Amino acid sequence: MISSAEDLVRSFQFKTGLSLDRMAVLNSIWEKEWGYVSCWKLSGVKKGKILILVSSSAAAQELQARSRQIVASLNKYFQKPWIKGVISNFKQPGEGIS
Secondary structure (H helix, E strand, C coil): CCCCHHHHHHHHHHHHCCCHHHHHHHHHHHHHHHCCCCCEEEEEEECCEEEEEECCHHHHHHHHHCHHHHHHHHHCCCCCCCCCEEEEEECCCCCCCC
16 A cells, blocks of 8 residues: 555656656657647656557557657657657547647
8 A cells, every 4th residue: 555655656666667757857858849749648658668649540550650750759868768669559438638
């Protein structure tokens, strides 16, 4: 059972392997580089791959076609590149991408 915010942060870091600072930086970079694409939304990171929420199969195909470009554009902001790939997730019914 999680008893404090510090325990919650430790749990998140253990499960994801990420520090919250790195995730905050990644969110800012995503908005700067790819935030203009309204059908994609950064939803997380798992084992070095960014998880992107997509609105359609066409958006998923476009995401996969640009995956190398996306990885390169995000990794250039970090001293040591750590993003290895891109995974698309479809939005759940009733979920919006905004």
